[in-house]
Amino acid sequence: MARPGSGGTEGVEGGKSRFDDIYGRPDPRAYFRRLAPLEYEIPHHAQPVFRQAATERAALDDGCAHGPAVLDVCCSYGINAALLNHDVTLAEMHERYTYPGTQAMSTDELTASDKEFYAARRRPDPVPVFGLDVSAPAVQYALEVGLLDAAFTDDLEQGSPSPRLSRALAEVGLITLTGGGSYITARTFTALLDGARRPVWVSAFVLRTVSYQPIERTLAVHGLNTTVDVSRTYPQRLFTDEREQHYAIAAVRALGGDPTGCEENGRFYSLHYESRPDTP
Template identity: 60%
Template sequence: MTAGRISTAASGKTRFDDIYDAPDPRAYFRRLAPLDYEIPHHAQEVFRRTRTERAAAAGGPVTVLDLCCSYGINAALLNHDLTLGDLYAHYTGPEAEELTTAELVERDKAFYAARRRADATPAIGLDTAENAVRYALAVGLLDEAYAENLERVPPSTALGRAVARTGLITVTGGIGYITHRTFDALLGCARTPLWVSAFVLRTVAYGPIAAGLAAHGLGTEQDLSRTYPQRLFSDRAEQRGAVEQVRLAGGDPAGLETEGRYHTRLYQSRPYRD
């Protein structure tokens, strides 16, 4: 796909395939900034809080595996004193524009190292976008990175070992692209109690995934107190598709998707004893 081109999925959702696996994140942030892509901002404190609770249950630090991790944005916000706004400014500012990818990698190594939090914990990334996960690994956002598609093939031996050390799985933008098959594969590798924290678009049914998690002994609760906005719609056609999908899923788009943004729900899954 050529730079700047977008396409539309069968569901009516705009696809930005060309920015998800570029050599570095600059195009990603430039494209999504006008759409006010904000879900990692909302997830930041939720994931930090859930990690703290999981660590308390484990009696020690917890390793986090981020699904559909892209360029390691959730790991950046989890383990560093940064906001999503800081990342937009960092990657869309004039200082970044003229750098080569290699130069940006060196700049980012120092950038993230200087902002590493004292409570940072190991972060593992899983995504089908090989360039994106390679970048996140190179700049130190991820301790391990795997470019694998568990919808199609079983996890590699190395990924299975990584999951065996994982205590918390996070995801902000992948449900719908990944299904219960990915979660079944991951839970099959678990050797310690796994928690799952997932932000899910209201256009997507989470029931099949929750049922699969239940089969592995995890109960799922939905945060009914609020929704979390994801981004502006790219055009009226995308909005019409989202409104229809929400209605088909049994939801009411009034005051949410009808106002021009995708919205998500938060689902938290833990072993029943927790």
């Protein structure tokens, strides 16, 4: 998948800042140190939405030996998985990983601490969560601390799913996405849905600077109807600088949107797209 996480340094592509360097670290501290000052918050807004979608999707498989798994695309360090299956908030995670005492730990020490931290906060009704991200260090950390049940680094923008991912797709009933809509295309969703063996729903938060229509068309080919309330927006993060803001305002206007009260106020905003079969 063409997203931050494949290495390199921070730069600007098309006017939007990239944070490639923070996704290749062995633990999430650099990720939170960089994004906390920018008030990155979209996983917080997605948390109740994903929980509701996961509950409703699981109800369709009621009586099956194994309930459907959630596949979080562009999962990085398992943030959405942490929020979905644990009694923890994004604000608490920001505080935890930027706390001076945490900064002094080695990665091994932090890993051990996180295992205990998340195990103590595990909800009584967890759902299986698989993670997909091109950053091997990020998904490996999420796997080691118990946030993910399985992790994959397949780049579906460039190739087909590996045999291991293909087998896992048979268990997936819900695909989630926050923030990755700027870096992946319909190619990734085609690969995932072609390998599905259960009815799959998609719940995605996508920046207003990005057209979701190509992905919507791909989902429609696979029998999914997409709905979106364009009047409801979700703050994503602060802009890094004026250049990024100018890019965002122009991109929103180019797609027929109005940046007044949103991007003009200094933040990226997202829309929520929900895709489900026309009939259960």
